[in-house]
């Protein structure tokens with residue numbers, strides 16, 4: 001278990017605040033080798049540890065917001081197009097569990113139903129799940145029902161500090177027609193979870 005870190009304001013006491021990932025026992029040496037092999041196409045980021053001064057976790061109390069009663073992540077200063085905002089940390093895991101060749105021996109995969117699980121390496125089945133532990137990034141909502149379009153995106157990075165691939169949150173680049181103007185101070189940071197996320201939850205009443 002990583003050492004306890006000072007958490008950002010409004011951080012829930014039931015969730016562990018991380019400055020480095022947690023590695024599930026489902027992650028093998030080969031997975032770690034793959035994650036620790038630099039891919040020159042990835043943006044190389046000198047990440048910082050601890051609460052970010054670019055963002056603020058804010059409880060949502062607007063009845064028109066589809067995540068009313070939950071929280072969201074808001075910009076605490078103007079952020080230019082393409083800016084790296086912060087890292088999405090969580091438990092790095094592999095699903096299905098490679099330790100069992102017979103799927104019936106698999107311990108229930110809680111990550112498959114997590115609302116905080118992002119894919120890090122689709123080919124190897126590696127994900128990063130911030131359900132029980134993470135950074136401020138776990139509070140980023142989907143743009144649907146909130147704004148016309150997303151203003152940020154999840155994108156893989158090379159974390160220079162750890163020498164490892166990871167998931168980052170970036171302000172959307174300007175785009176060819178200059179449509180994306182960045183994120184203004186006080187604006188909610190919104191990504192697109194993708195239709196797959198909502199498709200899988202259609203029958204759960206979400």
Ligand SMILES: C[S@@+](CC[C@H](N)C(=O)[O-])C[C@H]1O[C@@H](n2cnc3c(N)ncnc32)[C@H](O)[C@@H]1O
Nearest residue numbers: 066067070071115116138139140141142143144
């Ligand atoms: C990664 S969490 C986002 C943070 C969450 N709002 C919180 O306070 O912990 C994903 C969950 O947030 C909610 N959510 C995010 N975006 C939403 C949207 N556009 N409409 C409805 N619910 C949303 C859903 O409950 C979803 O399962």
